[in-house]
Amino acid sequence: MATVYLGIDVGSVSTNVVALDKQGEVLHSVYIRTHGQPIKALQDGLRQLISDLGKNIKVGGVGTTGSGRTLAAVLAGADVVKNEITAHAVASSYLVPEVQTVIEIGGQDSKIIILRNGVVTDFAMNTVCAAGTGSFLDQQAARLGIPIEEFGAKALNAKNAVRIAGRCAVFAESDMIHKQQQGHPLEDILAGLCEALVRNYLNNVGKGKEILAPIVFQGGVAANDGMRQAFSKNLGVDVIVPKYYGVMGAFGSALLAKEMYPKVSAFRGIDLTEREFSTGGFECSGCANHCEIVELKEGKKVLARWGDRCGKWSNAAAV
Amino acid sequence: MKVTFPHMGNLWIVLKTLFTHLGLDVVVPPPCTKRTMELGVRYAPESACLPLKVNLGNFLEARELGADTIVMAGGVGPCRIGYYAAVQHEILKDLGYEFDMVVFEPPDVHFSEVWDKIKYLNRRPWQEGVRGVILAWQKACAIDALEQQLHRLRPLEEKPGQADLIFRKALEKIDEANDRRSIKRVYKEAESELNNIHRRSINPLRIAIVGEIYTVLEPLVNLDMEKRLGRLGVEVVRGLFISRWINDNLFKGIMPLPNHHPEKTAPPYLNHFVGGHGWDSVGDAVAFSRSGCDGVIQLAPLTCMPEIVAHSVMPSVQQDTGVPIMTIYLDEQTGEAGLQTRLEAFVDMIGRQKNNSLNKGIINI
Numbered sequence: 001m002a003t004v005y006l007g008i009d010v011g012s013v014s015t016n017v018v019a020l021d022k023q024g025e026v027l028h029s030v031y032i033r034t035h036g037q038p039i040k041a042l043q044d045g046l047r048q049l050i051s052d053l054g055k056n057i058k059v060g061g062v063g064t065t066g067s068g069r070t071l072a073a074v075l076a077g078a079d080v081v082k083n084e085i086t087a088h089a090v091a092s093s094y095l096v097p098e099v100q101t102v103i104e105i106g107g108q109d110s111k112i113i114i115l116r117n118g119v120v121t122d123f124a125m126n127t128v129c130a131a132g133t134g135s136f137l138d139q140q141a142a143r144l145g146i147p148i149e150e151f152g153a154k155a156l157n158a159k160n161a162v163r164i165a166g167r168c169a170v171f172a173e174s175d176m177i178h179k180q181q182q183g184h185p186l187e188d189i190l191a192g193l194c195e196a197l198v199r200n201y202l203n204n205v206g207k208g209k210e211i212l213a214p215i216v217f218q219g220g221v222a223a224n225d226g227m228r229q230a231f232s233k234n235l236g237v238d239v240i241v242p243k244y245y246g247v248m249g250a251f252g253s254a255l256l257a258k259e260m261y262p263k264v265s266a267f268r269g270i271d272l273t274e275r276e277f278s279t280g281g282f283e284c285s286g287c288a289n290h291c292e293i294v295e296l297k298e299g300k301k302v303l304a305r306w307g308d309r310c311g312k313w314s315n316a317a318a319v
Numbered sequence: 320m321k322v323t324f325p326h327m328g329n330l331w332i333v334l335k336t337l338f339t340h341l342g343l344d345v346v347v348p349p350p351c352t353k354r355t356m357e358l359g360v361r362y363a364p365e366s367a368c369l370p371l372k373v374n375l376g377n378f379l380e381a382r383e384l385g386a387d388t389i390v391m392a393g394g395v396g397p398c399r400i401g402y403y404a405a406v407q408h409e410i411l412k413d414l415g416y417e418f419d420m421v422v423f424e425p426p427d428v429h430f431s432e433v434w435d436k437i438k439y440l441n442r443r444p445w446q447e448g449v450r451g452v453i454l455a456w457q458k459a460c461a462i463d464a465l466e467q468q469l470h471r472l473r474p475l476e477e478k479p480g481q482a483d484l485i486f487r488k489a490l491e492k493i494d495e496a497n498d499r500r501s502i503k504r505v506y507k508e509a510e511s512e513l514n515n516i517h518r519r520s521i522n523p524l525r526i527a528i529v530g531e532i533y534t535v536l537e538p539l540v541n542l543d544m545e546k547r548l549g550r551l552g553v554e555v556v557r558g559l560f561i562s563r564w565i566n567d568n569l570f571k572g573i574m575p576l577p578n579h580h581p582e583k584t585a586p587p588y589l590n591h592f593v594g595g596h597g598w599d600s601v602g603d604a605v606a607f608s609r610s611g612c613d614g615v616i617q618l619a620p621l622t623c624m625p626e627i628v629a630h631s632v633m634p635s636v637q638q639d640t641g642v643p644i645m646t647i648y649l650d651e652q653t654g655e656a657g658l659q660t661r662l663e664a665f666v667d668m669i670g671r672q673k674n675n676s677l678n679k680g681i682i683n684i
Contacts, residue, residue, distance in 0.1 A: 067656060067660075082663070082667065083659075083660045083663040083664045083667065084660065084664075085660070085663075085664035085667070085668070086663075086664060086667040086668075086671075119671060119672050120667075120668045120671065120672070121643070121668075121672070122643065123664060123668065125657070125660070125661065208634060287350075287352060288349065288350075288352035288353065288354040288355075289352045289353050289354075290352075290353060290354075309543065311479075311480050315480065
C-alpha cells in the first residue's frame with residue numbers, strides 16, 4: 001500500500017488537492033472551482049483524486065491551507081494547518097531552491113513573498129483592493145466573451161498595448177469599455193489590461209519590497225501568458241512559472257505534512273467523501289457583540305464551531 | 320451631573336475611581352462591542368480615524384444610561400485627536416443630544432485653564448480628590464502588572480483561556496476595591512491563581528507591539544490581537560501601559576517605571592516628535608529589537624498621520640536590526656480572516672527564521 005501525503009488548499013475561487021509520494025513527487029493534483037461551496041468542493045476534489053489514484057493508498061499526513069483551511073482541517077482531519085504565505089513559500093523554494101521573490105496571484109488575493117537564503121524575510125498581501133486578482137480577469141474575460149483560457153494567448157498577439165487605468169477594478173473596466181468604443185483591437189486592450197494589473201500589483205502589493213531574481217510567478221493567474229509577459233517586461237527579467245503553479249498552496253501544505261511526518265495521521269478516512277456534512281450558523285446573543293457562530297456538523301453531530309470572540313462556543317465544541 | 324468618558328482598554332477602572340472621588344456621579348459606558356462601533360461609524364465622518372468613531376459610540380451608549388457630561392482628552396496637534404472632542408460635541412448636538420463637554424489638554428496660556436476644569440468638576444474637599452488620584456494610580460499599576468503576567472502566560476497555558484478568565488475576574492475586584500490594602504489582596508490572589516496554571520514547557524517567540532495607544536490598548540479595535548498572538552504561542556511585550564502613560568505624561572516620569580525615551584532610541588531614524596505616538600513607535604521598535612524581541616508589530620488606525628510617518632522609517636529599522644517589523648492599519652472594515660492570516664504568516668516566518676540555524680532541513684522557510 002503506497003503512502004501518500006495530502007495537501008488541501010480551499011481558496012475563494014478554487015479548491016486544490018495534491019497527493020505526494022514519500023519522495024515528495026507529485027502523484028496527482030486536482031484543481032476544481034469552489035463555487036462558494038467549500039465542503040462539496042473538497043469532497044469532489046478528494047473523490048476525483050481517489051478515483052484516479054485508486055483506493056489502495058495509505059494517507060501518511062494531511063496539510064490544509066487557504067482561506068477555508070480551518071473548515072478543511074476539521075472536515076478532512078488535518079495534521080498541519082498553515083496559512084497561505086507559508087504554504088506558498090515552502091512549495092516555491094522546494095521547486096526553485098534559489099528563489100528570492102515569489103509573486104502569487106490567486107482568486108481574490110495577491111501576495112508577494114521575499115526570501116533570502118531559503119528563508120522568508122518579508123511578505124505583503126493586498127489589503128484594501130482586489131483589482132488585478134483572478135476574479136477580475138475572470139469577469140472581464142466573460143464580459144468580452146472570450147474563455148479565460150484564451151485570454152493570455154490573445155494578449156500575446158497584441159501589437160500595441162493600450163494604456164488602461166489599473167488602480168481600481170471598476171475604473172479599469174470603464175476605461176476598457178472606452179478603449180473598445182474608440183476602436184482599439186481586442187488584443188491590444190487585453191495586453192493593456194495585463195500591463196495595468198502588473199503596475200497595480202507592483203505599486204500596491206510590491207510597494208517598498210526589494211524584488212530580486214529569481215522570481216517565481218504562481219497562483220491561478222500565472223496560467224495567463226499575457227500576465228507572465230507583462231511581469232517579465234516590467235521587471236526586466238524572465239519570471240519563472242513552476243510546473244504546479246496552480247496548486248502551489250496545496251503542494252506546499254502537502255510538503256509541510258510530509259515534513260511533519262506524523263506517526264498516525266488525523267485523516268478521517270477516504271470515505272469522508274461520501275458522508276453528509278453540513279454547516280449552519282446562528283447569532284450568539286450572550287453580549288452586544290452578537291458574534292456569528294458557524295458550526296460544522298456531520299449528520300447531527302457538531303464537529304466544530306467558530307466565529308465567537310470569547311471562546312464560549314468554539315471551546316465547547318472542540319474535538 | 321452624570322459624567323462619562325471614552326473607553327480605552329481598562330482605562331475605565333482608573334477614571335471611574337478618580338471621578339467617584341471627586342464626588343461625581345459616574346456612568347461607565349457599556350463595554351466596547353460591535354454595536355458601539357456601528358453607532359459610531361453611522362454618525363462619524365467616514366475619513367476620521369477609529370478613535371473618534373468608537374468614542375462617539377461610547378458616548379451614545381452612555382447617553383442611553385443617562386450621562387450628560389463627557390470628559391474627553393484633547394491635544395494640541397499634530398495628531399487629529401486634538402479636535403475630536405469639538406467634532407464629537409457638534410455631532411452629538413446635531414443628533415439633538417446636549418452634552419456638557421470638559422476637555423483636558425495641555426494649556427494654551429496658563430495651567431489655570433486645567434485647574435479651572437478640575438474645580439468645575441470637583442464636588443468634594445480637595446483631600447478627597449488627592450486620595451482618588453492616588454487610588455486610581457494604584458489600580459492602574461496593579462492592572463498593568465497583572466496584564467504583563469497575562470502576556471507571559473498566554474503562550475504557555477495548557478488549556479488556553481484560563482489566564483484570561485482569572486484576569487477578567489481580577490479586574491472586577493480591582494474595580495470594587497476601595498483602598499490600597501484590598502487592591503494588594505486582589506493582586507496577590509490573582510497572582511497565585513495565575514501561578515497555579517498548568518504550563519507547557521516551550522520557549523515562546525517574543526513579539527513587541529508598538530504603535531498608536533488607542534489601537535494598542537483597545538481589544539475591540541485590534542480584534543484581540545494579543546489574545547490571538549498568545550494562542551499562536553507568542554509572548555507579547557509592549558511599552559504602552561496606562562500606568563506608564565500617566566507617569567510619562569501627567570507625573571512627568573517621577574515614578575520609577577520604565578519610560579519611553581524616543582529621544583534616545585529613535586534617532587537617526589526619526590529625530591523629533593511627529594504627533595501622537597509616532598516617535599515612540601519608532602523608538603520602541605528600535606529598543607525592543609535590540610533587546611532580543613523576535614519581531615515587532617506596529618498598530619495604527621487607518622489614516623493615522625503620526626504612525627504613517629513612523630511606518631515610513633520602519634524598513635530602515637528592520638534592515639539595521641534584522642528584526643522583522645509588520646505594520647497593521649485598523650479600521651471598521653478590518654476583516655478577521657485577513658488579520659489572522661497575516662499574524663499566522665508573521666509568526667511562522669519569525670519562528671522559522673529563528674530555528675533556521677538549528678534545523679537545516681530541505682524546507683527552511
